[in-house]
Amino acid sequence: MCQSENEKKYIATTKAALASKDSKSVIAKIRELKINGKTSILYCVLDLLKSEQIEEIKVEIFNLISNLRDKDSVPIIVDYIKQLKGSDNLSQLIATCWQSQLDYSDYLETFADCFITGTYQDAIESFTVIEEMIIFSDGAKIEDCRLYLLNRQAEVNKEKQSLFIELIKILTGNN
Numbered sequence: 001m002c003q004s005e006n007e008k009k010y011i012a013t014t015k016a017a018l019a020s021k022d023s024k025s026v027i028a029k030i031r032e033l034k035i036n037g038k039t040s041i042l043y044c045v046l047d048l049l050k051s052e053q054i055e056e057i058k059v060e061i062f063n064l065i066s067n068l069r070d071k072d073s074v075p076i077i078v079d080y081i082k083q084l085k086g087s088d089n090l091s092q093l094i095a096t097c098w099q100s101q102l103d104y105s106d107y108l109e110t111f112a113d114c115f116i117t118g119t120y121q122d123a124i125e126s127f128t129v130i131e132e133m134i135i136f137s138d139g140a141k142i143e144d145c146r147l148y149l150l151n152r153q154a155e156v157n158k159e160k161q162s163l164f165i166e167l168i169k170i171l172t173g174n175n
């Protein structure tokens with residue numbers, strides 16, 4: 001995809017602002033992006049989650065993501081969910097998916113994987129996303145997700161067993 005000179009300049013100046021050592025400047029830029037940001041800059045914002053950040057910056061990032069309404073941001077968020085596996089930020093990032101009201105139904109297996117491999121909190125958030133996305137999903141997507149989970153049932157730890165059973169019931173009942 002070819003970017004215009006204005007787009008390149010916008011991305012460069014935004015990256016510079018987000019890379020600032022002054023947390024107040026970073027927070028101000030994230031708040032500004034909430035009002036007039038573009039999807040193309042989402043990568044730069046999400047990259048901040050890969051490094052140590054003060055809690056205020058993380059709160060602003062998750063607030064921004066929770067309020068996204070552009071469907072083009074969905075594959076970008078899912079990409080970062082995959083990149084942040086094992087991260088302390090993963091459950092919060094997954095939570096933004098059900099909070100944003102965007103359609104993540106094409107990625108049910110990604111959330112199923114996070115349910116299986118993640119922490120208990122990751123599993124709860126993934127459960128919620130899957131449950132919320134059922135209304136956007138056709139029977140084939142739901143069945144694929146159910147089978148994916150059942151095929152990996154042996155990997156589900158004891159702590160998540162009751163959640164797993166409930167998730168399978170939900171997927172079975174909506175198929």
